[in-house]
Amino acid sequence: MNTRNVFLMNLLLAVLWAALHADLSVTTFIVGFLFGLLLLSVAHRGYGATVVGVVGFMLFLIRAIIVSSIQVAGYVLAPTLRLDQGIIEIPLEAHSDLEIAILASSITLTPGTLSVDVGRSSTGQRVLYVHNLVMGDADAVRNSIKSDFERRILRVTRGGMTI
Template sequence: MNTRNVFLINILLAVLWAAYQDQWSTNSLVIGFVVGYVLLSILHRGYGSLIFNVVSYVIFLIWSILKSSVQVARVVVEPTLKLDQGIVAIPLEART
C-alpha cells in the first residue's frame, strides 16, 4: 500500500469512528484518526500475527487457570483425599 491509500483508509476509519460514536465533532474525528493510525500501523508492519499469538496465549492461560481451579475445588470438596501424602527428606550440606 502506498502512502495515499493508507491516508485515505485512515480518513475512512476516522469517519467510521465518528459515526460509531454518534458524535460528529472535530475531537471525535481526531480520536478516530489516531485510532485508525494505530490500527493501520499495527496491521501494516505485520504485527497482526503477533497480536493473534498474544490473544491465543491469553485465552489458553485463562482456560488453564479455570481448569486448575476446578480441579482444586474438586479436591477440597470431596470427603476423602485421593492424594498420596508423604515427607521427602533431602540431605543438605550447607557451609557458611
C-alpha cells in the first residue's frame, strides 16, 4: 500500500471512531485520527516515519518563520537601513511539481527570502531563483536552503525515510 492509501485508511478509522461516539465533534475526530495513526504506523513502518517527517517539517517551518520575522523586524526598525539585496540561483534536486511548489512556498513564507521564478540552468537542471533581503555570502545562503528546506522536503516526499 502506498502512503496515500494508508492515509485514506487513517481518515476512515477516524470517521469510524467519531461515529461511535455520542458527541460528534472535531476533537473526537482528531483523537480517532491519532489512534488510527498509532495503529497504522505499527502496520506500515514507512507511514509513521512520513507523518513524523511532515509534522517535523511544519514545526521547522514555524520556527524558521518566527526566527526570521524577528530578524526582518530588526532590519526594518534599524536606525539606518543596511540592505544587501540579491537574487541567487538554487539548483534543485527536487523535480516533481509538488516538491518544487512546497519548497518555493516555504522559502517565500520565511521572511527575508522570496522565491521569484523557476527556470532551467544552462545545463538543463531545474533551478529556483530566490531573492534575499540581506544576502551576505551567496554560497552560504544556497547551502542553508538546500540543507534545511530541500533535504527535509525530499525526506518526506521520497521514500526511504530514516528519522
